[in-house]
Amino acid sequence: MVADTTTILDLVFGFIILFLGLWVYKIKQYALALYLALAFGIFAVSYLEILLGVSSSDISVIFLRVLASLVIIYALIREALVK
DSSP: OOOOHHHHHHHHHHHHHHHHHHHHHHHHOOHHHHHHHHHHHHHHHHHHHHHTTOOTTSHHHHHHHHHHHHHHHHHHHHHHHHO
């Protein structure tokens, strides 16, 4: 297990943003919060993989980070076009 301070902080903040986004969505039914929660949850999984010893250049880590980034891009474009 690679215990890098930055990766641990990224994991913790990723889960915090995940839960805050779900909470905001539950209260306000604001779709952007749900998409951001999903994206940061995906980022958190990629950080967990790193902490479990998977290389940051492994295809699963790269795939998760690209997917999370695409979710954020989609959410922001959707938000811009809806209103």
